[in-house]
Amino acid sequence: MKNILFIASESVPFMKTGGLADVVGSLPKLFDKKYFDVRVIMPRYMCMRQEHKDMMEYLTHFYLDFNYQSRYVGVLQCKYQGVQFYFIDNESYFGGGAPYGNIREDIEKFIFFDKAALSALPLIGFKPDIVHCHDWQTGLVPVYLKDTFRAGEFYRDIKSIITIHNLKFQGTWDVKTIQTIAGLPDYYFTPDRLEAYKDANLLKGGIVFADAITTVSDTYAEEIKTGFYGEGLDGLLRARAHDLRGIVNGIDYDEYDPSKDKFLPHKYNARTFRKEKIKNKRALQEEMGLDVDDSKFMIGIVSRLTDQKGFDLIAYIMDELCQEDVQIVVLGTGEERYENMFRHFDWKYNNKVAANIYYSEALSHKIYGACDAFLMPSLFEPCGLSQLMSLRYGTVPIVRETGGLKDTVQPYNEYEGTGTGFSFTNYNAHEMLATIRYAKRIFNERKREWNKIIDRGMAVDFSWKTSAAKYTEMYDWLCP
Secondary structure, eight states: OEEEEEEOSOBTTTBOSSHHHHHHHHSGGGSOTTTEEEEEEEEOOTTSOHHHHTTOEEEEEEEEEETTEEEEEEEEEEEETTEEEEEEEOHHHHOSSSSOOOHHHHHHHHHHHHHHHHHHHHHHTOOOSEEEEESGGGTHHHHHHHTTTTTSGGGTTOEEEEEESOTTOOOEEEHHHHHHHHTOOGGGOSTTTTEETTEEEHHHHHHHHOSEEEESOHHHHHHTTSTTTSTTOHHHHHHTGGGEEEOOOOBOTTTSOTTTOTTOSSOOOTTTHHHHHHHHHHHHHHHHTOOOOTTSEEEEEESOBSGGGTHHHHHHHHHHHTTSSEEEEEEOOBOHHHHHHHHHHHHHTTTTEEEEOSOOHHHHHHHHHHOSEEEEOOSOOSSOSHHHHHHHTTOEEEEESSHHHHHHOOBOBTTTTBOSBEEEOSSOHHHHHHHHHHHHHHHHHOHHHHHHHHHHHHHSOOBHHHHHHHHHHHHHHHOO
16 A cells, blocks of 8 residues: 655645646545555645635644744644545635735745645654655655655655646745745755755755656656746756656546536537537527527637737737637636737627636536637647547647647548647747638538547547556556
């Protein structure tokens, strides 16, 4: 039996700001309980929903020497979907109306969390074989295991893994501040350890000291070893290439299931989509005030409206695209210029563009269940979940070949009759437009081919089960 501990700053259902929470909340329950005892430890934020706080019960508390003070650490616990969760409680650090805010405060908060989580383990009576850390917020855990905690018999053989969900966020601040807060000797703050470009970098610490490194797709694992995607750490990632692997995220196939999705007016599956999916399209056209017309090529976008997601490309060709026989349904919030851009085109092409500048779980499911195609032209995309959802719902993805998008969407090849979507290579607006036009042509002129693309897309399996099998392999490799 192997004991695995996930240490993370968020997890569904307790706290979610992004894909990290889905990984931490969905993966642990899928490991074979005969061989693995997987548990999760995370902060107890005051801004969690009351119903989730009510699930927790007090386990123990202790005081931690931290940043020249004695700090209270409460430990609460609950079982959720068969997985044991622990929560580190300290109101002064985890008060606030949101899990993240000011980066200087976040750095101190998560260094405290890392130290408190490791210190709590002997008290809760769980000794992990492997501690699986996620993103910069847990970057000091592998460092502490090699330093402060190494002397303790309890911690001696614990191995660590760090998973990079998005390399852009690294947790950097000046060396003096981080060294004081972390209580680590000078020895750690050199260019081959935590120091990077004259600052201290928590994610770098995790990458240097972890026994293994993963990221959330094979292609992203290759890309981050290059200058363009490496965010200043490409040299280090090349040096640790032997210990770095990509494992694609999954989605919850129970939650995202068009045959029983409570948000869809008309349910369908891989056999019935030809007759039923079109009814969702008509319903959404009506709800959005667009022309109700089966022949219109309906493109969905559900996203944060930011540069990373390729919205500068969309802005560049939006007028041209709207001359075509298309409808575009957008859902999301983000940078003001992109919010206003979509509002403008909604006003200018009222019967073609529906801009929904907010977030709604219900509307996101309706877009996946109604549109013909789903557009995702990201500049970079560590994994991406929207394309997995669109494949599951028989909505054909149109993506740029980067990161997880390249790994999960097989481009259509009309000569071989293969592929689950459409893709383009260069970060170029007109290359994207040409790909959208090509997809639209297949949709209009070769309906049987289009339906076969949907068939293949709905048949691929990107459930968490597949990811769990690969993580199992890695745990066995690390702790034979």
